[in-house]
Amino acid sequence: MYDIIVVGAGTSGCIIASLLSKKGFNVCIIDSKKADEVGNKVCGDALISRGIDSLRFEPHKSTVMNIASALRFHAPGIKPILLKTRVFLLDRFRFGQYFLHKAIDNGSLFLDRCKALAPIVKGDKVIGIKAKVGDSKNELYAKLIIDASGINAVIRRKLPKDWFLSKSIGKNDLALSYREIRKLKRSIDTEYCEVFYDRKVVPNGYYWIFPKGDDIVNVGIGTRMNIIDYNLKERFYKNIISNPIFTESEKLSHGFGILPISPPLSCSTASGFIVIGDAAKQVNPFIGEGIRPSIISAHIAAEIIENSKNFDQDCLWDYNVEFMKRLGAKHATFAAFGSFFEKLDYKEAKVLLSVFENKSYNFDDFEDFNISLLLIIKALFKGYKQIRSILKELAIIRSVRSIYKNFPDSPNKFLEWSYKVEQFWKDYL
Numbered sequence: 001m002y003d004i005i006v007v008g009a010g011t012s013g014c015i016i017a018s019l020l021s022k023k024g025f026n027v028c029i030i031d032s033k034k035a036d037e038v039g040n041k042v043c044g045d046a047l048i049s050r051g052i053d054s055l056r057f058e059p060h061k062s063t064v065m066n067i068a069s070a071l072r073f074h075a076p077g078i079k080p081i082l083l084k085t086r087v088f089l090l091d092r093f094r095f096g097q098y099f100l101h102k103a104i105d106n107g108s109l110f111l112d113r114c115k116a117l118a119p120i121v122k123g124d125k126v127i128g129i130k131a132k133v134g135d136s137k138n139e140l141y142a143k144l145i146i147d148a149s150g151i152n153a154v155i156r157r158k159l160p161k162d163w164f165l166s167k168s169i170g171k172n173d174l175a176l177s178y179r180e181i182r183k184l185k186r187s188i189d190t191e192y193c194e195v196f197y198d199r200k201v202v203p204n205g206y207y208w209i210f211p212k213g214d215d216i217v218n219v220g221i222g223t224r225m226n227i228i229d230y231n232l233k234e235r236f237y238k239n240i241i242s243n244p245i246f247t248e249s250e251k252l253s254h255g256f257g258i259l260p261i262s263p264p265l266s267c268s269t270a271s272g273f274i275v276i277g278d279a280a281k282q283v284n285p286f287i288g289e290g291i292r293p294s295i296i297s298a299h300i301a302a303e304i305i306e307n308s309k310n311f312d313q314d315c316l317w318d319y320n321v322e323f324m325k326r327l328g329a330k331h332a333t334f335a336a337f338g339s340f341f342e343k344l345d346y347k348e349a350k351v352l353l354s355v356f357e358n359k360s361y362n363f364d365d366f367e368d369f370n371i372s373l374l375l376i377i378k379a380l381f382k383g384y385k386q387i388r389s390i391l392k393e394l395a396i397i398r399s400v401r402s403i404y405k406n407f408p409d410s411p412n413k414f415l416e417w418s419y420k421v422e423q424f425w426k427d428y429l
């Protein structure tokens with residue numbers, strides 16, 4: 001019997017295993033992959049630094065290929081908009097391996113090629129998991145199970161349907177992406193992570209070109225999964241790889257990936273159980289950023305677990321409260337804003353973006369939605385006709401942020417809160 005079993009050795013799983021074993025817990029971390037495949041992940045590889053610096057978390061220099069200074073946002077007919085922030089462009093494989101070895105060095109036991117199949121539940125508590133190693137099925141027991149299995153959410157999805165965790169919201173929950181790593185024949189600017197919003201290329205999505213070095217880029221395209229009625233890879237080649245910077249470039253790797261882009265999961269704990277990372281839908285649904293949230297939530301969870309007398313729902317509850325305060329409220333705000341933005345017609349979206357064009361802003365202000373009245377007046381002068389709708393939208397954003405920030409401080413008040421939240425998204429999304 002372990003103190004803790006972590007299912008999944010991705011970013012969130014390895015970091016929480018590493019933190020908890022350092023605190024003295026007897027941790028077992030499992031992954032269905034072979035040890036030397038951990039870290040292989042189709043991703044944009046861009047880690048935004050905001051919020052991880054205060055955790056004194058900085059990726060080891062051996063795992064960072066470039067540090068950019070801003071996200072540069074492009075749209076047709078609009079001059080680029082800069083969002084200033086430090087962005088680490090990771091060697092994703094090395095980053096994954098680094099944290100796996102850190103977890104092992106801190107004392108975690110790692111079982112590779114071990115596939116979790118389902119939770120073992122006794123009464124209202126999770127007490128273990130069923131897993132498959134090779135051809136043999138096993139049962140592994142622990143005082144606490146942490147589901148960090150990414151988009152699979154293999155344990156969470158199989159918990160009893162009447163538990164709080166199953167109260168999940170959001171209709172268009174998933175995004176599909178295709179991305180390649182390419183070596184270029186020419187040098188590019190390594191300062192900016194380029195993001196392109198062009199509905200003709202990818203409706204309800206965007207494409208990106210991130211510089212991992214002066215001649216290596218991560219280039220990809222992603223959009224909501226439920227509305228794709230075209231071949232995403234064909235679009236990628238026709239509209240992006242046709243760009244002259246890719247002439248004679250060499251494809252180093254490629255692949256499809258799926259990520260959650262819904263509002264955050266309403267509840268991520270049960271007795272004997274916590275879910276973190278993509279498995280808990282902890283991704284910014286507007287920009288598809290999930291590495292930083294995984295890191296932050298692993299730190300929050302590790303602290304709550306350390307201070308938990310036992311691993312009952314009441315003791316673990318503060319993980320929900322803290323996550324919602326630090327990131328969940330922001331993610332919910334972006335889910336609301338994203339839905340508003342997608343519904344704008346092309347002309348309206350362009351006028352709205354033109355208010356910000358050719359300027360630079362701090363990423364923090366963008367993430368905190370610090371939108372001044374002056375900008376709204378500017379939009380009016382630029383010919384944006386739907387001022388009433390944007391004022392209404394800003395009021396909605398404020399209210400959704402406040403709902404999530406005021407996540408109930410005890411499980412007793414959860415059902416009332418989640419009813420309110422579900423009604424909100426039902427009307428809104």
Ligand SMILES: Cc1cc2nc3c(=O)[nH]c(=O)nc-3n(C[C@H](O)[C@H](O)[C@H](O)COP(=O)(O)OP(=O)(O)OC[C@H]3O[C@@H](n4cnc5c(N)ncnc54)[C@H](O)[C@@H]3O)c2cc1C
Nearest residue numbers: 008010011012032044045046116150177257277278290291
């Ligand atoms: C195309 C794409 C581009 C992205 N770009 C960015 C970006 O630029 N910046 C950013 O911040 N985020 C980005 N993201 C999101 C980011 O990659 C994820 O949010 C982040 O990796 C989540 O980490 P995780 O630990 O929760 O899950 P994962 O990294 O997916 O790890 C889950 C682990 O669980 C294991 N596992 C799954 N099922 C089982 C099972 N049954 N038994 C045992 N093990 C299992 C898997 O093998 C895996 O190792 C992108 C995602 C995609 C798909």
